Amino acid sequence: MADSPRERKVARPPDFTQLIDLASEFVGGKILFATDDFFAPAENLLKRDNPSFKEHEYTEFGKWMDGWQTRRKRIPGHDWCVVQLGIQGVIRGFDVDTSYFTGDHAPRVSIQAANFEEDKQPEIPQRQVRTGAAATPEEFEAISELKSDDWSCLVPMTELTPGNPASSHNYFPVTSQQRWSHVRLNIFPDGGIARLRVYGTGQKDWTAGDPKEPLDLVTIAYGGACVGFSNAHFGHPNNIIGVGTAKSMADGWETARRLDRPPILENDENGILLVPGCEWAVFRLAHPGVITQIEIDTKYFKGNSPETCKVDGCILTAQEEEDMVRQKWDLPGHKWKPLLPVTKLKPDEMHVLDSLTPELQDVITHAKFTITPDGGVSRLRLKGFPSSICLLRPREKPMMRFSVKAGFRANL
Structure with a gap:
């Protein structure tokens, strides 16, 4: 008897999967339309959690599945759905995940995209999550206003692998540098998909809005990103620059307890703990600014918030950032300019603090957030005003200092 084929090893995910999922329901992504939701609704595509499987669970329409699954098509055409991204930005790649769809996965897929300004997007009636239903003529008429048949094609029709553990992730890199607000997922002709991940970076129109209103220059919604950290045992630092308020402790940055902490803790004369170490994360701002x-x-971190924190800033070119990533951010101390001195933190509380930079009037491109000795934080907001300078080209030497008046935003 011939040996049964061995399960192939799971391939290493491409680098773009380290970026944020622009379509996740967690950042506000939503389904605007789906041709059919008979076995499972399209909203499942945007869940933040990984797909799950309940072997013996059924609904009145058939097997319960954690994904989007259409009926076996018996009419002309194919199934498709439209997703409004929670964060508008540049798409670097897709993951079409067919986990647990082994005999009923969608055999082929294509993906299109479009960009609509908020004030120019046609009004689409809010969709209700449902199963056992197909789109109504009224829904088809409403979605036709988007003219999605004519959207740009980012992924041509491509065969998908079934949802076995070693082959469920179908990765598609994207080279487009355009900003996108919507995607259309086409499956040919029908079937199931567990998750759609749309990886990329947020991108904001910096010419829009009130020039006197400070903006969060580090948020992922505008393109901020973590580019280095010391420890992320319980949660990645990118979480703390996420959209909205934290949903739980899992939605923050939390480090392991440092093993070099003293057996018995003591305070100095200012009431600060005497501990040897710290943890840190470095963020690239979405736009240089003050x-x-x-x-x-520190919401939700009631017994594990840091003792103190500080924030420093610097200005780096793209090439210098690449060098620092390779050197694990061993940047000389004098390169960092203080934005916030060592400050005591309270558990489960919002701290609103003035930055030192209005006095210094320094533009920065990167910020380093340091917590002592360890612990967790749910959100970090660095509010200010973007400057008219852009990131310098790689290998050019940056000027030592740029100055703008606090509250000033030049023509961008």
């Missing part, structure tokens, strides 16, 4: 206010939220 930070005027810093918000640090």
